[in-house]
Amino acid sequence: MVAQSKIFKGDRVIWVLLLLLSLLSLLIVYSSTGALAYRQAGGNTLYFLVRQLFFIGAGLGLMLVMVNFLSVKIYSIVANLLIYLSIGLLLTTVVLNFAGxxxxxxxxxxxxxxxxxxxxxxxxxxxxYTAKVLAKNQKTKGDLKKAFLKIIIHSVLVCGMIFVSDFSTAALLFAAIFAMMFVGRIPFKYLFLVIGTGIVLVVGIYFLADQFPGAPARVHTVKGRIDRFVFGDPDAEKGITQADYAKLAIYEGGLLGKGPGHSDVSNYMAAAYNDFIFAIIVEEYGLIVSTIVMFLYLVFFFRSVVIVRRATRTFPAFLVTGLSLVLVFQAMINIGVSTGVLPVTGQPLPWVSLGGTSLLFTSVAFGCILSVSYQNQVNRKIEKPAVQVNVPDEDYEMGQEKKNED
Known part of the structure; x- marks a missing residue:
C-alpha cells in the first residue's frame, strides 16, 4: 500500500474512480464493438478491446508521469504556447475542411x-490560458476587465473555429469558460453581456438558417437537431434513429440489465460504442449499475471541489475548476442524449467511450487535476505546524523560586 501511494500520488478517490471507469470501459467497449469489428477489423472482435486497453494504459501512464515528474507551474508556463498552437491547428483544420x-x-x-x-x-x-489570465488579474476592477477582454477574445476565436465542425464541443467549452469567469469574479455586467449575446446568436442561427442556404453546413445541422428535438424526428416513425435505438436499449435493460455482452441494440446503432454508450450500459447492466456510474461522476465533481478549496494559489484552483467542469458537462451531455433528455449531439462519455488520441487528451485533463491535488498535499505537509515543545516560562520559574525561598 505504501509503495502504491508513492506512485499513485494525488487524490486517491479520483484514482479509484478512474480504475473503476477503466474496467467498465473495457467491458462495454468489447460488448458494443462487435458489429464494428466485422465492418472494420475483419471480424476480429478483440481488436477494439486491445486498442482500448492500449490507450487506457497509455493514458494512465501519462497521468503517472504528470503527477510524479511535472510541476503545476509548468502548465502555467506553457499555457500561452498551447493556446496559439491550438489556434494554428484549428485554423488549418477549418481551411482544409472548406477545401474538401x-x-x-x-x-x-x-x-x-x-x-x-x-x-x-x-x-x-x-x-x-483562462486560468492563467484570471490568476494574474485579481487585484483591481481594471485587472478584471482586462482579464475579461483577453479571455473573451481568445474564447470566441477558439470556439468559433470549433463550431465550424462541432457545435456541441464549442458550446461545452464556452460554458466551462463562462463558469471559470464567474468563479474568477468577473463583473456580472460582463457576464450578462455574454449571456445576452449568446442568446441572440443561437436565436439568430435558428431563425436565419433557412434564409441563407449558403450558410455553413453546421448552422443547418444545429437548426435541424433543435427541430427534431422539439417537433420530433420524421425518421422516428420508421424506428430507425439513433435516439430510438437508445430508448429501446434502456427499455430492454430494465432494473438489472440483460447481462454483460448480451446487448442486441449495439448491433444496430452506429454510435453504440461512443455517443450512445450510456444506453448500452443500461441495457447490459440495468438502471442500478447505470445510476452508480452517474454517481461516480458526481463523486469526481465533489472531489474536484475539495481540491479547489484546498488550493493555496489561484492558478491551480482555476485550472481544476475548468477541467473538472468540462469533464462533468461532457458526461452529463452523453447521459442526457442517451436518455432522450437532450438533443442528439456527439459527446463521448469521459474515460468510458471508445477512443484513441481523445483518451490521451482526457488523461491530460485528469493528470492536471491529480497534479494539483498532490501539490495541495505537499503544501499541507509543509505548512503543518511542528510539534510544540513545552518551554518553561521564565516569569513562572522565578515565581516558583521565590515561593520556595519563602
Missing amino acids: MLEGSGRTLDLGFISFQPAELAKIALIM
Missing part, C-alpha cells in the same frame, strides 16, 4: 504519423 480535403465530419487532422482532433487540444489549452 478532410474526410468524415472534418474534425480530425491527419499529420501522417498521428491523427487527432485539434478541438481536444484546444479545450485544455483554452482552460489553461
Whole structure:
C-alpha cells in the first residue's frame, strides 16, 4: 500500500474512480464493438478491446508521469504556447475542411504519423490560458476587465473555429469558460453581456438558417437537431434513429440489465460504442449499475471541489475548476442524449467511450487535476505546524523560586 501511494500520488478517490471507469470501459467497449469489428477489423472482435486497453494504459501512464515528474507551474508556463498552437491547428483544420480535403465530419487532422482532433487540444489549452489570465488579474476592477477582454477574445476565436465542425464541443467549452469567469469574479455586467449575446446568436442561427442556404453546413445541422428535438424526428416513425435505438436499449435493460455482452441494440446503432454508450450500459447492466456510474461522476465533481478549496494559489484552483467542469458537462451531455433528455449531439462519455488520441487528451485533463491535488498535499505537509515543545516560562520559574525561598 505504501509503495502504491508513492506512485499513485494525488487524490486517491479520483484514482479509484478512474480504475473503476477503466474496467467498465473495457467491458462495454468489447460488448458494443462487435458489429464494428466485422465492418472494420475483419471480424476480429478483440481488436477494439486491445486498442482500448492500449490507450487506457497509455493514458494512465501519462497521468503517472504528470503527477510524479511535472510541476503545476509548468502548465502555467506553457499555457500561452498551447493556446496559439491550438489556434494554428484549428485554423488549418477549418481551411482544409472548406477545401474538401478532410474526410468524415472534418474534425480530425491527419499529420501522417498521428491523427487527432485539434478541438481536444484546444479545450485544455483554452482552460489553461483562462486560468492563467484570471490568476494574474485579481487585484483591481481594471485587472478584471482586462482579464475579461483577453479571455473573451481568445474564447470566441477558439470556439468559433470549433463550431465550424462541432457545435456541441464549442458550446461545452464556452460554458466551462463562462463558469471559470464567474468563479474568477468577473463583473456580472460582463457576464450578462455574454449571456445576452449568446442568446441572440443561437436565436439568430435558428431563425436565419433557412434564409441563407449558403450558410455553413453546421448552422443547418444545429437548426435541424433543435427541430427534431422539439417537433420530433420524421425518421422516428420508421424506428430507425439513433435516439430510438437508445430508448429501446434502456427499455430492454430494465432494473438489472440483460447481462454483460448480451446487448442486441449495439448491433444496430452506429454510435453504440461512443455517443450512445450510456444506453448500452443500461441495457447490459440495468438502471442500478447505470445510476452508480452517474454517481461516480458526481463523486469526481465533489472531489474536484475539495481540491479547489484546498488550493493555496489561484492558478491551480482555476485550472481544476475548468477541467473538472468540462469533464462533468461532457458526461452529463452523453447521459442526457442517451436518455432522450437532450438533443442528439456527439459527446463521448469521459474515460468510458471508445477512443484513441481523445483518451490521451482526457488523461491530460485528469493528470492536471491529480497534479494539483498532490501539490495541495505537499503544501499541507509543509505548512503543518511542528510539534510544540513545552518551554518553561521564565516569569513562572522565578515565581516558583521565590515561593520556595519563602
